[in-house]
Amino acid sequence: xxxxxxxxxxxxxxxxxxxxxxxxxxxxxxxxxxxxxxxxxxxxxxxxxxxxxxxxxxxxxxxxxxxxxxxxxxxxxxxxxxxxxxxxxxxxxxxxxxxxxxxxxxxxxxxxxxxxxxxxxxxxxxxxxxxxxxxxxxxxxxxxxxxxxxxxxxxxxxxxxxxxxxxxxxxxxxxxxxxxxxxxxxxxxxxxxxxxxxxxxxxxxxxxxxxxxxxxxxxxxxxxxxxxxxxxxxxxxxxxxxxxxxxxxxxxxxxxxxxxxxxxxxxxxxxxxxxxxxxxxxxxxxxxxxxxxxxxxxxxxxxxxxxxxxxxxxxxxxxxxxxxxxxxxxxxxxxxxxxxxxxxxxxxxxxxxxxxxxxxxxxxxxxxxxxxxxxxxxxxxxxxxxxxxxxxxxxxxxxxxxxxxxxxxxxxxxxxxxxxxxxxxxxxxxxxxxxxxxxxxxxxxxxxxxxxxxxxxxxxxxxxxxxxxxxxxxxxxxxxxxxxxxxxxxxxxxxxxxxxxxxxxxxxxxxxxxxxxxxxxxxxxxxxxxxxxxxxxxxxxxxxxxxxxxxxxxxxxxxxxxxxxxxxxxxxxxxxxxxxxxxxxxxxxxxxxxxxxxxxxxxxxxxxxxxxxxxxxxxxxxxxxxxxxxxxxxxxxxxxxxxxxxxxxxxxxxxxxxxxxxxxxxxxxxxxxxxxxxxxxxxxxxxxxxxxxxxxxxxxxxxxxxxxxxxxxxxxxxxxxxxxxxxxxxxxxxxxxxxxxxxxxxxxxxxxxxxxxxxxxxxxxxxxxxxxxxxxxxxxxxxxxxxxxxxxxxxxxxxxxxxxxxxxxxxxxxxxxxxxxxxxxxxx
RNA sequence: GCCGGGGUGGCGGAAUGGCAGACGCAGGCGACUUAAAAUCGCCCGUGGUAACACGUGCGGGUUCGAAUCCCGCCCCCGGCACCA
Numbered sequence: 001x002x003x004x005x006x007x008x009x010x011x012x013x014x015x016x017x018x019x020x021x022x023x024x025x026x027x028x029x030x031x032x033x034x035x036x037x038x039x040x041x042x043x044x045x046x047x048x049x050x051x052x053x054x055x056x057x058x059x060x061x062x063x064x065x066x067x068x069x070x071x072x073x074x075x076x077x078x079x080x081x082x083x084x085x086x087x088x089x090x091x092x093x094x095x096x097x098x099x100x101x102x103x104x105x106x107x108x109x110x111x112x113x114x115x116x117x118x119x120x121x122x123x124x125x126x127x128x129x130x131x132x133x134x135x136x137x138x139x140x141x142x143x144x145x146x147x148x149x150x151x152x153x154x155x156x157x158x159x160x161x162x163x164x165x166x167x168x169x170x171x172x173x174x175x176x177x178x179x180x181x182x183x184x185x186x187x188x189x190x191x192x193x194x195x196x197x198x199x200x201x202x203x204x205x206x207x208x209x210x211x212x213x214x215x216x217x218x219x220x221x222x223x224x225x226x227x228x229x230x231x232x233x234x235x236x237x238x239x240x241x242x243x244x245x246x247x248x249x250x251x252x253x254x255x256x257x258x259x260x261x262x263x264x265x266x267x268x269x270x271x272x273x274x275x276x277x278x279x280x281x282x283x284x285x286x287x288x289x290x291x292x293x294x295x296x297x298x299x300x301x302x303x304x305x306x307x308x309x310x311x312x313x314x315x316x317x318x319x320x321x322x323x324x325x326x327x328x329x330x331x332x333x334x335x336x337x338x339x340x341x342x343x344x345x346x347x348x349x350x351x352x353x354x355x356x357x358x359x360x361x362x363x364x365x366x367x368x369x370x371x372x373x374x375x376x377x378x379x380x381x382x383x384x385x386x387x388x389x390x391x392x393x394x395x396x397x398x399x400x401x402x403x404x405x406x407x408x409x410x411x412x413x414x415x416x417x418x419x420x421x422x423x424x425x426x427x428x429x430x431x432x433x434x435x436x437x438x439x440x441x442x443x444x445x446x447x448x449x450x451x452x453x454x455x456x457x458x459x460x461x462x463x464x465x466x467x468x469x470x471x472x473x474x475x476x477x478x479x480x481x482x483x484x485x486x487x488x489x490x491x492x493x494x495x496x497x498x499x500x501x502x503x504x505x506x507x508x509x510x511x512x513x514x515x516x517x518x519x520x521x522x523x524x525x526x527x528x529x530x531x532x533x534x535x536x537x538x539x540x541x542x543x544x545x546x547x548x549x550x551x552x553x554x555x556x557x558x559x560x561x562x563x564x565x566x567x568x569x570x571x572x573x574x575x576x577x578x579x580x581x582x583x584x585x586x587x588x589x590x591x592x593x594x595x596x597x598x599x600x601x602x603x604x605x606x607x608x609x610x611x612x613x614x615x616x617x618x619x620x621x622x623x624x625x626x627x628x629x630x631x632x633x634x635x636x637x638x639x640x641x642x643x644x645x646x647x648x649x650x651x652x653x654x655x656x657x658x659x660x661x662x663x664x665x666x667x668x669x670x671x672x673x674x675x676x677x678x679x680x681x682x683x684x685x686x687x688x689x690x691x692x693x694x695x696x697x698x699x700x701x702x703x704x705x706x707x708x709x710x711x712x713x714x715x716x717x718x719x720x721x722x723x724x725x726x727x728x729x730x731x732x733x734x735x736x737x738x739x740x741x742x743x744x745x746x747x748x749x750x751x752x753x754x755x756x757x758x759x760x761x762x763x764x765x766x767x768x769x770x771x772x773x774x775x776x777x778x779x780x781x782x783x784x785x786x787x788x789x790x791x792x793x794x795x796x797x798x799x800x801x802x803x804x805x806x807x808x809x810x811x812x813x814x815x816x817x818x819x820x821x822x823x824x825x826x827x828x
Numbered sequence: 829g830c831c832g833g834g835g836u837g838g839c840g841g842a843a844u845g846g847c848a849g850a851c852g853c854a855g856g857c858g859a860c861u862u863a864a865a866a867u868c869g870c871c872c873g874u875g876g877u878a879a880c881a882c883g884u885g886c887g888g889g890u891u892c893g894a895a896u897c898c899c900g901c902c903c904c905c906g907g908c909a910c911c912a
Contacts, residue, residue, distance in 0.1 A: 227832045227907085234831075237911065259912060272912090311829095311910070343911045350912085357910055429911050562906075599906095636852070638841055642834090643905070650840065650853050657852085659867090700842070703851035710851095713868090772847045777893050779847055817892050823846045825892055 017662035019626025023736040027129055035750050036076075036131040039085040047079040048087045048552050050531055050591075052560025052568075053138075055093045055523075056117035058102070061124040062608065063616045063634070063646060068559045068597040070631045070733075071640055071696065073130045075557055077732035078693050080131075081756040087552055088131060089534040091138030092118050096523045100441040103488040110441040110488070114141060124618060128627045129735050131752075136537045140526030141441075145533065147479035148543045149525050150446040152575060154472050155582055157447070161207045164467060166200040167434055173197070176490035178438050186306060198300060201494050202467055204436040204445060204519060208574045212236050212428045214588075215573055223593040225641075228565040235566050237429025242413045244349060244422040246271060246322040248283055249330060255279060255322055258344030258427055261354065262416070263408035265326045266397040267372035268349040269362065271333045272315065274341035275299040283333055285319025292318055292335060299337045307337050313361040314338075324349075325421040326412070327398065336361060344427050352387065359387035372396050373405065433571065435522060438496035440488050442520030446473035446480045451506065451513040458502040465515045480516075496520070527568055528575040531555050531590055549585050554592045562596040569594070595696060600634070601645040608646075616646050628734035629655040635698035635733060657706055658737055661730065664712045665723050665741045672717035679763055681711055682725055686759035689729045698733070705730055720745055725757050773798045774825040775807050783824070791818040798824055 030036060049072050054065060076088040092114075099110035099117075118139065125132070138145055156162040170179040174194035178201065183190045208215075216236045219229045241260035248255060255271060273280055275296045284292045295316045299307065315336025322333050331349075338357055339348055352362035352369040362369055371379050377393035391405035400408055416422030436445065447470045455461025473480055483504035485497065493499045498518035505516050529543075535552045536544040569591070576590040601607060602614030609615065621630045633651040638644045674682060685708045692701035708726055712718050724745055731738025731751045742751035766787055771794065773781040781801040785794055795816065798804045807828060815827035 225832095230832065231907065234908070239911080241912080257912080261912080308910070313910085338910050338912095340911065345912095348912045355912070357912075360910095427911080565907080636840090642841095644840070647840065647853070653852050653854095656867095663867095699840095700851080703842075706851055770847085774846085774893075777891095782847075815892065817846090819846060823893080825846080827892055 015666065017659050017737070019628060019736065020623075022740045023127075023129060023622075023627050026736045026739045027126060029739070029749060030129075030131070033750070034135075035752055036086075036088065036133050037135060038087045038089075038133045042085070042551050044083055044085045046087065046552060047076070047084040047557070048531075048535075048555045049076045049079065049557045050088075050534070050555045050559070051090065052558070052564060053091045053093050053527070053530060054121060055096050055098075056114065056121045057098060058113070058117055059610075060117075060120045061618050063618055063621070063630075064561075064597075064600050064608070066128055066618060066630065067600060067634045067640070068561070069125070069128070069130055070634055071595070071597060071698065072557065072559050073631075073735075074635070074693065074698060074732040075696070076131050077735060077752060078756065080752055081728070081732070081754065083755070087136075087534065088133060089136040089138070089537075090125065090130070090132040090134070091136075091530060091534065092121070092140065093523065093527050093530070094118065094139050094141040095442050095521075095526055097439070097441070100439060100488060103441070104490075107487070109484075111141065114139075127622055128618070128631065131735070136534050138530055138533055138537055140530065143479045143481060144538075144540075145526065146443050146481075148533065149443050149521065149529070150473070150478050150480060151475060151543060152529060152579070153443075153521070153525075154446060154475065154478075156206060156578060157470075157472055159578065159581075161210060161578060162435070163205055163207065164202055164470065165205045165432075167203045167205065168198045169201045169203070170196045171199045171201065171494055173492070176492055178494065184306075187301060199494070203434050204447075204517075206433040206435045206574075208433045208571075209428060209430055211574050211577050212238065212430050214577055215430075215570065218573075218577075218588050222589055222591065224591075225562075225594065225596060228562070228569070228594065228596070231565045232570055235430060235570065237427075239427050241425060241427065242409075242416065242422050243345065243425040244325060244416060246325060246331075246349065248279070248333070249321040249323060251282060251320075253279060253282060255333070255347050256345045257347045257349045258425060259349055261351065261405075261409070262412050262422070263394060263397075263400075263403070263405050264351040264354045264372050265324065265349065265412060266394075266400075267351040267353045267370045268324055268331060269352060269368045269370055270331050270350045270358075271322055272336045272339045272348050272350050272358075272361070273318070273333060274339040274346040275335050275337055276341040277335070277346045279347075280318065280335055283318050283320030288317055288319035291316045295335060302337075313357065313364055315361060315365070317365075325416065325419070332367070334361075334365070342431060343429065353384055354388055356387045356389060359384075370396060377402060433574075435525075436517075436519035437522050438490070438494060438518075439520050440482065440485065440497045442522065443525055444480045444482060444498070445517040445519055445521060446478060447471065447517040448473060448507075448514045449517070451515045453513050457506045457513060457515070463506075463513070463515070470517075471514075482520075524568060524571050528572045529579070531558075531572075532576075532579070532585065543584060546584070546586070553585055554587045554590055556592055558591040558594045559597060560594075561599075565596070596641060598639070598641050598643040600637075601643060603646050603648065605645045616648075621651065625651055625655045626658075626736075628737045629658055632658065632702060632733050636702045638699055640696055640698060657709065658734060660713060661709050661726065661741070662737065664709060664718055665727070665744050667718045668720040668723050668745055669717045670720045670746075672715075672719040674719050674722050678711070678715070678719070678722060680766065681708060682722055683759040683761075683763040686725065686729065686757050687761070687764055690756070690759070693732070702733065705733075727751060728754055728757050769821045771821065772823055773801065773804055774823065775804065776827060777825060780804060780807070785821075788820060791816065791824075794818055794824045798826070 099113045242262040320333040350358040352358040373392040379395040450466045453463035457463040483501040633654040688704040727741035783797040811828040817825040
């Protein structure tokens with residue numbers, strides 16, 4: 001069969017480049033020959049090259065998807081050619097809200113929608129010729145996969161890292177659902193404008209805070225974009241400070257505060273509790289009670305977002321006083337919503353002179369401001385115009401006066417600790433991860449609870465569930481599957497949709513009734529560990545064999561959008577560390593090198609969106625130009641990480657380039673030899689393309705191949721050996737054309753099995769260089785010199801140029817700057 | 829406000845201390861053609877006939893030499909947003 005192809009190609013210098021014909025042909029070849037199957041065994045070096053897998057939405061692939069996928073595909077094909085065993089898989093992050101919304105509206109089972117969408121996505125990805133090992137395809141909604149997601153949950157549960165807590169959520173009774181913060185506007189639901197309440201609801205929470213230090217420290221070990229590492233650092237938000245106890249006047253209670261500036265303790269002129277603080281009720285005086293109650297109520301009715309939207313420093317005095325432990329001063333205690341209940345101790349000592357927020361509050365409420373830190377070491381005496389938040393020298397601080405901020409902090413923390421009035425403390429902004437959703441289309445949480453009932457709760461008997469006695473479903477019973485429902489609409493019960501599936505929810509064991517957890521997992525769950533399952537996707541007895549995990553981890557290259565810089569990448573790292581502690585994985589971190597592809601904008605430079613009508617559909621592009629043109633164009637647009645606008649006329653230019661490569665390859669002459677200039681260009685091109693692929697600078701790699709093909713076009717006789725090099729360099733970018741060219745040059749497939757071309761650095765060197773001659777920094781002439789000429793040779797050549805000679809005749813030469821092969825600068 | 833990234837021809841971009849504008853798009857001229865398309869060749873930062881001058885967001889600095897390094901400012905994009 002392939003002999004026939006050669007014959008056809010050789011006969012057909014007239015045969016035109018026809019992607020519509022060759023692309024399906026080579027896709028079928030790869031498919032039939034398992035060209036991209038991940039090799040077994042471990043003799044060769046490995047490369048695990050991974051894309052962030054997509055949510056298979058109903059609208060199919062958009063042009064943003066293939067950008068990252070093409071980049072990883074080039075890396076995968078390049079590494080194979082370089083002798084690596086490559087793992088390059090693809091799968092589906094298929095749980096998610098859109099399929100559930102569609103089910104609510106149409107009654108279609110989310111699984112049916114999902115299966116259909118996956119089919120579309122897969123067809124489109126295959127159309128683009130990506131070299132995935134499809135035998136490892138994963139779907140996070142398949143029972144095989146859900147089983148192990150649930151297994152990890154149980155592992156978290158057994159380790160005390162999954163617990164239940166009453167967490168205030170945005171519950172909308174009219175919609176019968178819990179809303180995310182961004183779905184609530186001014187206390188009303190974004191859709192429908194129904195009232196939303198902050199109600200405490202039992203939730204499953206994962207103790208990610210237990211891993212905060214490791215998640216922070218190990219960021220040093222990964223090759224990630226700096227911006228992403230910084231975002232994660234800030235999200236974790238570690239700070240070192242002190243906890244200080246303030247005795248409440250007239251009560252047997254003390255207020256604990258957290259501060260990063262214990263050195264400003266002498267400047268604490270009031271305290272603030274978060275409105276939710278449990279001491280509020282006790283310390284509020286009768287006189288202030290009405291005001292305090294009203295303020296607390298008001299804070300409760302606002303969403304977290306609305307509370308944070310206003311920067312005004314509102315608050316009320318509780319009537320209570322507390323004693324400053326360092327100087328015995330009595331300070332008033334306020335409540336204000338600028339103090340957050342979820343951070344630190346939910347209470348602060350307020351130092352208006354040295355904290356902007358406290359300064360604003362003090363100014364608004366007429367509270368004294370005492371300066372305790374100064375740049376010079378002397379108090380300014382005058383009232384401060386604004387808070388001085390920098391470090392400095394202590395003043396007005398008794399025996400501590402004159403200490404630097406750092407010394408003061410260390411001393412007072414020690415003194416407080418000795419006096420039993422405080423201690424050093426580390427705080428994090430990171431909070432535990434609310435892991436339950438009141439949804440249908442997610443992994444059921446494999447937990448059940450004992451039930452008290454006097455009948456059969458499946459048919460309406462009264463029951464009460466002992467949520468405080470959660471029990472793990474036995475691993476042998478996994479996967480715990482979702483029940484079939486007739487109706488996916490959220491109901492009145494905040495326990496979620498699954499609560500209505502009574503036959504599924506309640507079961508009897510050893511004469512006792514039990515109820516299953518009716519919350520499901522969030523979409524993050526499946527994407528937290530899919531990279532692990534790709535390593536051993538059909539293993540029925542383990543999540544992943546230890547041997548294969550050792551072979552393939554960590555992921556060497558992970559490419560995906562920057563929108564996942566924090567949540568997905570932090571959650572996945574957390575689970576990975578838990579699995580490391582459980583002995584499942586051998587590495588600290590899952591993803592060694594991370595790259596974010598930039599966004600592709602519409603033709604007008606605006607974000608692509610249906611409403612703007614500027615969405616480009618990959619099917620149309622492949623129809624018009626072919627998959628290889630689309631791939632090469634997306635890589636040629638600019639740096640991978642950059643945001644850049646789509647341009648259909650530019651893709652036509654890329655298509656012309658591929659056309660020319662096809663045409664010039666058809667002119668191959670086996671007997672022709674490369675002359676010195678062509679040999680040099682060939683070696684330079686190999687070097688440039690190789691280096692650029694290693695650095696993922698695909699745009700400049702393509703440019704170098706364009707230069708080579710332009711030169712080849714000019715030749716009378718085009719040497720086969722040069723065309724072979726071009727085909728090998730081009731094939732990771734334009735794989736179908738690469739195979740076709742390889743056949744045209746008389747070889748049998750696949751070009752993927754050919755070794756990557758090597759260059760000889762000596763042959764890359766030019767033997768002559770053109771050097772600009774500057775006079776006082778301005779270019780006045782150019783001279784041609786042998787490579788590595790000396791300053792004397794350069795000067796001599798420069799003086800023979802008319803312009804230079806004329807200038808030198810007028811003025812004396814004061815200084816010569818000679819950078820070999822680069823520049824000659826004469827200072828007169 | 830804070831953090832991160834960026835600002836270069838008509839457009840996408842290249843050059844990270846040494847000839848600014850590689851490569852491509854768009855545009856112009858020419859060849860081929862009865863003609864058009866396609867293809868091929870040449871031109872293409874601005875001003876100027878030219879010599880030359882000017883030119884990488886703006887203002888300053890360092891340097892023989894700056895798109896590139898430093899200081900100050902403006903604008904655009906992304907993220908975070910009272911975290912004590």
